[in-house]
Amino acid sequence: MKNKLCAVVLAGLMFTAGHGSLAHAAGQGANEPLVIAEQGTFFVGGSEVELEGGTIVANEMYVEYQMPAEQTHPFPLVFFHGGMSSGHYWWSRPDGGEGWATLFLREGYAVYVVDRPTHGRSAHYEEIHGQAHLPPLSMPRPGPGSDPEPDDPDNRFPGKKVAGDPAYEQSRRGSQASVELPFGLPDPVAVSARMDGYDRAAGAALLDRIGPAILVTHSRSGATGWQIADARPDLVKAIVAAEPNGPPFYNAPPLGQPGDPVSRPFGITYAPLAYEPAVETVEDFGGLVQMEPTGEGLVGCWVPQGQQPQLVNLTDIPVMVMTGESSYHAAYDHCTAQYLTAAGVPTDFADLGAMGITGNTHGFMRETNNAELADIVVDWLTERGL
Numbered sequence: 001m002k003n004k005l006c007a008v009v010l011a012g013l014m015f016t017a018g019h020g021s022l023a024h025a026a027g028q029g030a031n032e033p034l035v036i037a038e039q040g041t042f043f044v045g046g047s048e049v050e051l052e053g054g055t056i057v058a059n060e061m062y063v064e065y066q067m068p069a070e071q072t073h074p075f076p077l078v079f080f081h082g083g084m085s086s087g088h089y090w091w092s093r094p095d096g097g098e099g100w101a102t103l104f105l106r107e108g109y110a111v112y113v114v115d116r117p118t119h120g121r122s123a124h125y126e127e128i129h130g131q132a133h134l135p136p137l138s139m140p141r142p143g144p145g146s147d148p149e150p151d152d153p154d155n156r157f158p159g160k161k162v163a164g165d166p167a168y169e170q171s172r173r174g175s176q177a178s179v180e181l182p183f184g185l186p187d188p189v190a191v192s193a194r195m196d197g198y199d200r201a202a203g204a205a206l207l208d209r210i211g212p213a214i215l216v217t218h219s220r221s222g223a224t225g226w227q228i229a230d231a232r233p234d235l236v237k238a239i240v241a242a243e244p245n246g247p248p249f250y251n252a253p254p255l256g257q258p259g260d261p262v263s264r265p266f267g268i269t270y271a272p273l274a275y276e277p278a279v280e281t282v283e284d285f286g287g288l289v290q291m292e293p294t295g296e297g298l299v300g301c302w303v304p305q306g307q308q309p310q311l312v313n314l315t316d317i318p319v320m321v322m323t324g325e326s327s328y329h330a331a332y333d334h335c336t337a338q339y340l341t342a343a344g345v346p347t348d349f350a351d352l353g354a355m356g357i358t359g360n361t362h363g364f365m366r367e368t369n370n371a372e373l374a375d376i377v378v379d380w381l382t383e384r385g386l
Contacts, residue, residue: 022103023372031098034105035069044209045117045202051127058128061202062087062121065112066101072108075214075237075386077101078206079113080199082219082245084134084178086120087113090216093366094170095158100216100365103374112210116221117198118179130191132177156326156359156367171363180220189263189270196227196271203228207235214386216377218242218365222336223269226314230273233313238386240377241321243362244268247335249288249302254328262288267339275309275343285309294334301335303342310344318346320380322373324360325353350376 046060064087065076079090079101090101090113101111118124124132159167180195203224207213212235217225222244229236248267250256256263265282266273272280279285286306293300319340323333330353337349352360352373360367365374 022107022374022378023369031106034102036066036105037069037071038065038067040065043122045198045205049125049128051125056123056125058123058125059117059198059202060122061117061199061206062115063112063206064114065110066105067110068105068108070108071110073110073381073386075212076110076112076210077104077216078203078210078213079111080116080203080215080217080221080224081114081119082221083180084175086115086174086176088120088174089363089366093158093368093370094167094174097158097368098371100370100374103371104378107374107378112206112213114202114206116195116224117202118195119176124179129179132179134175134177156324156364156369157361158366158368189261189265192223192263192270194271196223196269199224200227200231200271204231207232211235212237214238214240214381216240216242217244219362220245222246223264226268226273226311227271229317230311230313233317236317238381238384239317239319240380241319241336242365243323243327243329243333244321244336246329247299247301247332248339249282252299252332267343268336273311274313276312277309279309297331298334299332301332301338303339308339308342311340312344314340315344315346318348318384320348320350320377322350322364322376323352324362324364325351325358326360327362327364329362348380350380 041062041064043060043062046057048055049058079087081087081089090099092099092102101113105111115122118129157167159165161168163169180192199221207228214237215225215228217239219242222241225239225241225244229239246268249262249264251260251263262282264270266279277284285304287304288302289305290300290302321333321337321340323329334349334351337347340347352364357369357372360369360373364370
């Protein structure tokens with residue numbers, strides 16, 4: 001990274017300035033051509049389902065990959081998109097600049113980008129998965145309580161968040177209907193638990209095919225990463241969680257309100273994870289209690305009232321949780337990081353605001369300083385030999 005950043009310490013790790021190759025290259029405005037040794041697409045996972053019109057394969061996952069000619073890192077990165085979208089946004093920013101998948105290719109990593117089951121080029125069948133819905137929160141719009149206004153000098157969005165702006169229009173066109181997070185519909189937790197299961201099975205099948213890898217998750221796929229690591233702990237070398245789905249147990253505003261029921265009954269997921277002692281329902285945590293907020297603008301974290309059960313399959317997997325200063329996640333992602341640490345997972349919290357990086361929102365991997373943020377990840381992975 002070109003600029004020195006304040007160190008953020010959690011579980012003993014210090015984030016410091018690094019080599020800065022990606023941020024420097026992005027600042028030049030003209031990158032050298034990428035040399036790709038191999039690229040392709042394939043599907044993994046899924047199972048045959050009999051429908052009235054015949055037999056189809058459902059719950060499969062579309063994967064596209066590129067391998068650089070000079071692969072300088074031992075393990076590939078696998079990118080999982082969030083809800084109401086597809087893997088497209090990892091390749092490019094909405095203004096045409098390079099996205100994280102492309103930037104990490106430049107750094108010498110092989111990259112795999114998926115469309116999670118029922119999203120994008122992974123088929124959605126209404127007879128199996130139910131009707132897809134598009135919640136209004138999936139569209140970035142300026143206004144009170146949202147991301148920064150278009151004239152905010154710290155705004156990192158590569159354009160103006162107004163209709164007609166080219167970057168904004170690209171973002172709108174990248175949104176899609178989804179069966180998950182169906183606000184206002186019956187039993188949204190059951191729908192999300194089913195999606196956890198689809199993601200877990202397809203993600204495990206992908207790692208079985210490609211071998212050990214580093215998972216990069218965003219938003220709703222935060223739960224996906226924990227599920228895949230739980231299923232294949234020996235094949236997950238690290239997890240970079242960009243504003244993962246959370247916080248533990250209860251949704252926080254703007255997605256939830258006081259008095260709402262438990263959203264993630266297994267703390268950080270909708271479907272079960274392996275805990276010790278075993279957790280089969282939320283009641284097995286021995287009751288939940290909300291802690292007092294630890295700072296201005298932060299929510300109080302919900303934690304088990306008794307001893308924290310350990311996530312036994314994740315204890316050897318290093319995790320980075322990264323959060324933007326101007327995102328609604330800034331109020332609660334510390335709860336996810338603290339929960340993971342208490343559950344025995346080696347977790348480091350990259351709080352961009354505390355590091356002096358302002359203006360980043362929930363989609364920071366597509367914002368104007370995304371190369372600088374990618375450098376932080378590269379430094380963290382490099383320190384671990386990854």
